Amino acid sequence: MCVTSSGRVNSGSLNRGPRDAARNRAALISAAREVFATQGFAAPLSLIARTAGVGQGSLYRHFPTRESLALAVFDENIVELQDLAADPDSTLDDLFRLLVDQITTSIVFVEVIKPVSFGDSRLNSAGARLTDLLEGRLDEARRTGKIRESVTAEDVILAIAMFAAIMERTAESSRKEVAHSAWNLLVQGLAGPAAAG
Template identity: 45%
Template sequence: MGSGTLGAARTPARASEPTSRRASGRASGRTASARTNRGPAVAAENRRAILAAARRLFAERGFEVPLSAIAREAGIGQGVLYRHFRSRLDLAIEVFDDNFLELEAAAADPAPDAFDRLWRLLLAQTVREAAFVEMAVEAQRLEVTYDGDARLAALVSLALGRAQAAGTADPALTLEDVLVSWRMAFGIVATAPNPAEAERLLAQRLPRPIPLGQPLAPVTPGG
């Protein structure tokens, strides 16, 4: 009787062990699954951190800022950065796509002064992030497929045509005039000692696009 009782007591214990192991296995599986599923979330977080760090450092130090500095600023290893972006140019193109979103919103505005505001926004972006223009120049130099020039030309053409139809822009002004004026603006920004001086010179010399039919005075910082 006693032996039978002990046997009965031991039997449930043995039977419960597989159940316990199965429960533990399921919990372990859920934990492993949770760790596995964090991969995409971590990758997305890293990408956002890289883009934010790149925007800050491009603005502060220019297009040639070392990628190692961007990785440190983002709090990730340089290898992680290269898994997301193959080159500095790839990274810059993605960072500055936000600039185009701003310009597109300004160009789409049907207000009569939209072209003037688009122009001033373009100048402000150039002062704030000269690396934006350096990136476009680098893309041309490397003959990389990049539609930035075409996108900008389309936006300016749309806003300029609307402004000329409304009588708020010189009818003699052309798309090429505007783009040449913008390149002049970049020259001022690139050679000015600081952003404040660049803004002063731009306001003084390029308050709005200059028609090519008029003589263009040489632009030199501090002149």
């Protein structure tokens, strides 16, 4: 916070300094999640810096590219999914519900799981983490007929990417309603005959 010579508080960019680097980084990730969700993935990075209350220099020190910022936001999503997957009582349905919620509220998730995403190997690697996470739950789902035996983790990722593309083009005010309908249709397509009937 900056105080002017007249004693007024300047509420502009708050550069918290190097000792607060971790707090700056967290603020930037939170701001990116919010701005990308409302303005789209092409939103100005300067807006993210302003929303976080830091200068653009601080943004670029932490995240030199838009893609590196996207990866940081995506990583938080993956950690949340990993925590859920680590719970022995969680199911594939639980993971799907969390994924749908993340995609509905996070445009970055949409960008990272696109089948072709920037040609950036780091983003491809991030998508692979999600594939590995899902694979751990698919065996049980196949055995119980929740998912057809032929369905692979890559198939599920493709279905999620299709769902994400719908969300990307849906107005924020309608996303939850559209998400419910679109995801139900995709799950029916993945389900075994008994589950679909």
